Amino acid sequence: MDTWSAAIMLFFIMDPLGNLPIFMSVLKGIAPKRRRFILARELIFSLGVMLLFLYSGQAVLDFLNVRQETVSIAGGIILFLIALRMIFPQPGGTVSQPLDSEPFLVPLAIPLVAGPSLLAALILIANQDPSRMTDWTIAAGSAWLASSAILMFSGLFHRLLGERGLIAVERLMGMILVMISIQMFLDGIASYLDK
Numbered sequence: 001m002d003t004w005s006a007a008i009m010l011f012f013i014m015d016p017l018g019n020l021p022i023f024m025s026v027l028k029g030i031a032p033k034r035r036r037f038i039l040a041r042e043l044i045f046s047l048g049v050m051l052l053f054l055y056s057g058q059a060v061l062d063f064l065n066v067r068q069e070t071v072s073i074a075g076g077i078i079l080f081l082i083a084l085r086m087i088f089p090q091p092g093g094t095v096s097q098p099l100d101s102e103p104f105l106v107p108l109a110i111p112l113v114a115g116p117s118l119l120a121a122l123i124l125i126a127n128q129d130p131s132r133m134t135d136w137t138i139a140a141g142s143a144w145l146a147s148s149a150i151l152m153f154s155g156l157f158h159r160l161l162g163e164r165g166l167i168a169v170e171r172l173m174g175m176i177l178v179m180i181s182i183q184m185f186l187d188g189i190a191s192y193l194d195k
Contacts, residue, residue: 003135006125010143012177013079013118016150017157018086018170022112024154026103036152038102043148045105046113050122050140053114057123058130068127069195072188075117075124079181082117086174113147124184 001009027035061071125136150157161169 001125001128003139004142006136006139007142009177009180010118010121010140011146012173012180013082013115013121014113014143014147015086015170015173016113016147017161017166018173019112020151020154020158020166021163023108023151024158026108030102034102039108039152042103042105042108043113043144043151045109047141047144049110049114050118050144051137053119054122054126054136054140055133057119058126061123061127069188069192071120071124071127072184072191075120076181076183076185076188078117078120079177079184082115083174083177083181086177087171089170113144113151 023039027038030038122136122140125139126133158166
């Protein structure tokens with residue numbers, strides 16, 4: 001996997017267009033100036049968590065004695081389940097929060113931006129080729145930057161695409177993610193059978 005393929009995969013997993021309505025719902029009771037500050041803070045937190053998993057994930061896997069094939073198969077299954085939820089969203093999937101509180105770390109940074117599937121994917125790509133950590137950092141940073149730009153200008157994207165447009169884009173991302181997840185699963189099985 002090259003750097004830009006990894007970046008695109010991570011961007012699809014982050015699903016910023018699918019998360020737009022949830023972000024807007026969570027932040028709607030907060031003043032616009034404060035909303036931008038909170039959003040920037042949560043995005044920085046999510047980047048920190050992403051880099052933590054990218055760089056320390058391999059050490060955790062080594063400690064648990066988990067092989068690369070296992071991570072690839074498990075990552076493929078997790079991505080597949082996330083992709084299915086993107087294609088067939090469940091009712092009541094929005095995050096509820098008391099009106100008088102502002103989000104801190106949860107739910108915006110984790111799990112909406114840096115969710116379990118993204119963290120598993122970061123561990124997976126770091127585990128595939130640990131000698132290319134600079135490439136994986138660029139991929140993660142690029143995906144995060146593109147997602148952050150979309151989320152920072154959420155009002156503009158919501159007006160441009162509308163509710164139906166956001167749903168269509170999220171389902172398209174889900175379809176692409178299904179293909180990526182199946183490939184990860186098959187790569188893991190092939191690698192396991194070769195050993």
